Amino acid sequence: MTRELPSDFLWGGATSDFQYEGGYRENGRGLSTHDYETNGNQINPRHHTMVTSSGKKIFPKSAFVNADDVPENAKPLVVDNQYYPSHNAVDFFHHYKEDIKLMANMGFNVFRFSISWSRIYPTGEEETPNQKGIEFYDNVISELEKYNIQPLITICHDELPINLAVKYDGWNSRKVIELYMKYVRTLFDNFGKRCKYWLTFNEINAIRGFGPTGVHKASGIDRYQAAHNMFVASAKAVILGHKMMPKSQFGAMYAMSASYPATCKPEDMFHNQLEQRENWYFIDTMGRGYYPVYADEILQHHGIKSLKEIKMDPDDKEVLKKGQLDFISFSYYRSNISKDGDDWFNVGGSPNPYLKTTPWGWGLDPLGLRYTMNMIYDRIQKPIFIVENGMGAIDKPNQEGYVEDNYRIEYLSQHLSAMADAINIDKIPCIGYTMWGPIDLISLSTGEMRKRYGFVYVDMDDLGNGTLKRTPKKSYFWIKHVIETNGKALDEN
């Protein structure tokens, strides 16, 4: 069986505004939750900068979720002598023409990017949008159109205007649903005719552990209340989008690591089933349009008695039903194992003795991607869109700045082959694949630059020093060939 893909398959890359764009105060952009995060590394995790009501500067690990170490009235503050990766990122803001040309050269026909909410509504509460912000994304889309690359827009990638976090406690408040809908309508008014595929939220299921919701003191109930409000917001966006743009297609993005039981001991199997349901809770609700029967069981793991404790409006049920997603999209980087007695959010999982790992300890498991595609489609019979995959690695450029990244080629060719097998052998309908960070960008979990995913090397270090020069790596020429042959080149592996 060949690995050549259907002729309408979408090939591309994915980015997020605060990891890629920079220009954080340009043309009227307001501050967002990620603008207060400094860089970190494996030993010293990234932290937030805040100030307490008595004027003391504090550096909590997490300010907007699990924030037990943040005093009640502490507020975010940009502090001198700290490096904030999102402020300049790798400056797509000024390099978009060059970057899109590089993407076009690789043969991309789709580009996933997120819009910075605070570039459109600086505090989230203005009556009218910031025209300069709209202009920037308008220019990006025009540039994409020049090369027949279609946009895949993430409406909200893990962030919101800081004002909404401070004033309303982020997604804990229904007020934020209203403000999100104002923002969404502005996006549809301005870009709706030029964009078919939309994602309402990035990795929404990460709320169970670390997902940024702009909520300060996130106990279980705060997190799952925020999740409910986001479900409603997503469904409302889908309903409005379908009305304003009948051909539009909506997904929301889930962080999917395949989870395997550590052994065939029934207790481990059962624990793993519950572990998987922690993710299904999000996918089932949004993909099927109603909370699953096991919802109370999941909530109980987070100290909440039942769904009845979540505040809902009388018409929420109807909204969830009408605002079901059109496709299911997810990120896939690795697999984990789980066993009886593990914590409920064991994000890294325990090491799998059968797998090698990346320098960041992520288990390399291409077959896990095929397994995940099958598992999702078996459950929710809607097309799949793989919107993030890739390998974070340390690249060592030679004197000309060229990187011979054979490890990345190996990772991607194995994962793309597994994807092609899921499509061609298992018959899973898959709209496309967007590789994470096609041009090097900043890591989400650590804020480092040295954890690189790209086909194109960007000259910049962990502290933001460098020329920002873009140089194609070996993998750039390899992926170009794979896309040119629409996957057939994978048969050569």
Ligand code: BG6
């Ligand atoms: C996903 C996020 O979690 O994984 C991206 O949607 C992120 O924003 C990506 O960058 C890879 O994670 P990291 O921590 O290696 O950047």
